[in-house]
Amino acid sequence: MDRSGLVSVGVASAPVPAKFETVPLRRPKRIRWVSFLVVVALIACAVVALLSMILEAQYHRLIARAIANGSVPVNAGTVEHHRQVMAAVAGPLAFGTGALFVLWFYRAYSNLSRLGISPLRYGKGWAIGAWFVPILNLFRPKVIADDIWRGSDVTLPVESRLPGKQAPLTFAVWWVTFILSGIASGVGLGLQHAATTLTTLKTGSAVLLAGYLGRAIAALFAAMVVYEITVRQSKRIRAFEKGMLPPVPGQLPERRAHELEALRTPGGPPCPACGFENHPMAASCGACHKRF
Numbered sequence: 001m002d003r004s005g006l007v008s009v010g011v012a013s014a015p016v017p018a019k020f021e022t023v024p025l026r027r028p029k030r031i032r033w034v035s036f037l038v039v040v041a042l043i044a045c046a047v048v049a050l051l052s053m054i055l056e057a058q059y060h061r062l063i064a065r066a067i068a069n070g071s072v073p074v075n076a077g078t079v080e081h082h083r084q085v086m087a088a089v090a091g092p093l094a095f096g097t098g099a100l101f102v103l104w105f106y107r108a109y110s111n112l113s114r115l116g117i118s119p120l121r122y123g124k125g126w127a128i129g130a131w132f133v134p135i136l137n138l139f140r141p142k143v144i145a146d147d148i149w150r151g152s153d154v155t156l157p158v159e160s161r162l163p164g165k166q167a168p169l170t171f172a173v174w175w176v177t178f179i180l181s182g183i184a185s186g187v188g189l190g191l192q193h194a195a196t197t198l199t200t201l202k203t204g205s206a207v208l209l210a211g212y213l214g215r216a217i218a219a220l221f222a223a224m225v226v227y228e229i230t231v232r233q234s235k236r237i238r239a240f241e242k243g244m245l246p247p248v249p250g251q252l253p254e255r256r257a258h259e260l261e262a263l264r265t266p267g268g269p270p271c272p273a274c275g276f277e278n279h280p281m282a283a284s285c286g287a288c289h290k291r292f
Helices: 003-008 032-069 076-114 140-151 169-194 198-241 254-263
Strands: none
Touching: 032 076, 032 198, 076 140, 076 198, 140 169, 140 198, 169 198
């Protein structure tokens, strides 16, 4: 006889105990398509930075020759034109990549609460605002990136606090090169624009060379960070949608509630780990799968 038949003759089905109430969570946002675009854009930025570094190296040699010979080399105009073209390409590319990265960053951070991670260290708006607030933008985006990586662990229960795990070294390399390359590029361009002598112009070019190299390294490591977080969070999203995240004692994901109601034996021996009432002959807990 099915459940409706039992109810019709006055036998009510046992409700799920209060300690196994469902945990309402919103559906997480997909980030794979955004991360793909971000990775492609970051690789393009790395290529442009390397090309800019090559052109800047040529420009640096021209300045050194001009200092040594006391005259401007013939091909100086061509090299300067190529530098201007590359700068015109690099600017919009960097802006578009930054916009895509912040969009992906916000979606990934917002997913943490949707995947049962609470409380977050900062509000979701800081995933965007942290990049634009002076001083804070030197360290808070890195802290949030670490939190995204920590909170995307598939082994965390369906409701969990952020663990204190150390983020991979990739994250530190990305952030250090990103900050230092930005400083070097700003100083190099400033020296070149304010230069009144060839020596100062040469110094600015050397600093800018270091900035371009740092940009290329930072872009490649940023692509690695995006990939690592996306793969890690996608695993947690799949586990969440299939109801396979580890349960918290006394609470279970909404997707598994009906299954547990069918498995529970009222009055049966409770599991020592989660308290679920199992059949006396069960070899493992139907809720947390702990073996008896």
